[in-house]
Amino acid sequence: AQSVTQPDIHITVSEGASLELRCNYSYGATPYLFWYVQSPGQGLQLLLKYFSGDTLVQGIKGFEAEFKRSQSSFNLRKPSVHWSDAAEYFCAVGPTSGSARQLTFGSGTQLTVLP
Amino acid sequence: ETGVTQSPTHLIKTRGQQVTLRCSSQSGHNTVSWYQQALGQGPQFIFQYYREEENGRGNFPPRFSGLQFPNYSSELNVNALELDDSALYLCASSFSRGGAGELFFGEGSRLTVL
Numbered sequence: 236a237q238s239v240t241q242p243d244i245h246i247t248v249s250e251g252a253s254l255e256l257r258c259n260y261s262y263g264a265t266p267y268l269f270w271y272v273q274s275p276g277q278g279l280q281l282l283l284k285y286f287s288g289d290t291l292v293q294g295i296k297g298f299e300a301e302f303k304r305s306q307s308s309f310n311l312r313k314p315s316v317h318w319s320d321a322a323e324y325f326c327a328v329g330p331t332s333g334s335a336r337q338l339t340f341g342s343g344t345q346l347t348v349l350p
Numbered sequence: 351e352t353g354v355t356q357s358p359t360h361l362i363k364t365r366g367q368q369v370t371l372r373c374s375s376q377s378g379h380n381t382v383s384w385y386q387q388a389l390g391q392g393p394q395f396i397f398q399y400y401r402e403e404e405n406g407r408g409n410f411p412p413r414f415s416g417l418q419f420p421n422y423s424s425e426l427n428v429n430a431l432e433l434d435d436s437a438l439y440l441c442a443s444s445f446s447r448g449g450a451g452e453l454f455f456g457e458g459s460r461l462t463v464l
Contacts, residue, residue, distance in 0.1 A: 239392075271455075278354070278440055278455035279393070325392050336383065336444065336453065337406050340392030 237262045239326050241341035248316050249349045256311040256344050258326030266328040268309040269338065270300055274322045282324075285309065286331070296320070321348040353377060354456035356441050362462045363431050371426040371459045373441030381446060382424040383453065384416060387438040399424055428461075436463045 238261045248254055260266065267286045271279040283294025290302040300311045309326060323345050327338045353376035363369050375382055381400045385393035395408035399418035413429040422443070428435055438460050442453040 276457065278457045279442075279453075280455070281452050284452075327392075336381075336398065337395045337408060338385075338393075338453070339395070342390070342392045 237339045239341035241344050243344045245345045247347040250318050251315050254313045254316045256324050258309045260307050260328045269327040270311050271325045272322050318348045354443050354454050356456040356459050360460045364464050367431050368429045371439050373424045375422045375443035376454050379443035381444045383442045384426045385440040431463045433463050
């Protein structure tokens with residue numbers, strides 16, 4: 236069965252510092268990979284996705300992620316964090332075949348940004 | 351703002367009752383998915399509707415059911431509510447039923463079961 240592990244429940248960084256959020260997955264084949272962000276009281280917003288090609292993908296708000304097949308990882312990075320980045324971040328995987336886009340999410344990483 | 355609207359935003363029910371949650375898809379989207387997000391957890395896939403038919407279901411019992419209407423709006427119904435059903439219920443719409451296209455999420459309906 237597929238699963239997504241986000242080993243860091245909570246991360247605190249200072250504004251302007253770099254950020255890396257970890258994501259590991261278990262799947263039968265290379266899935267589609269996603270990062271979503273959820274602000275308090277809000278739904279989920281897509282930051283970026285990987286489905287083929289270049290393993291370094293760029294997203295919105297200055298985020299990027301790197302897919303490493305050998306490590307089954309898809310870590311999210313940002314070179315300089317802004318206070319507005321404080322939110323919860325979810326990594327997700329989805330099937331590359333079939334008729335239903337059933338995403339499997341990790342349990343999330345809560346990001347706190349210190350001034 | 352995604353254009354996906356959900357109602358109600360908050361509601362409280364008692365154990366054993368039934369609840370209906372509603373979702374209006376973003377214009378042009380023909381696929382709706384529902385997710386349950388318990389406190390401190392990531393969303394879990396309940397089911398997906400495409401052109402008014404269920405075409406994928408997660409590990410949820412039959413008391414979780416849904417409908418999709420010709421205008422692609424959707425309902426999630428939960429019968430015989432249990433305390434563990436307390437969660438944020440998220441609706442997501444998309445242009446297609448599969449692939450890597452973006453899911454557009456609503457802000458959710460927060461259900462509390464007492």
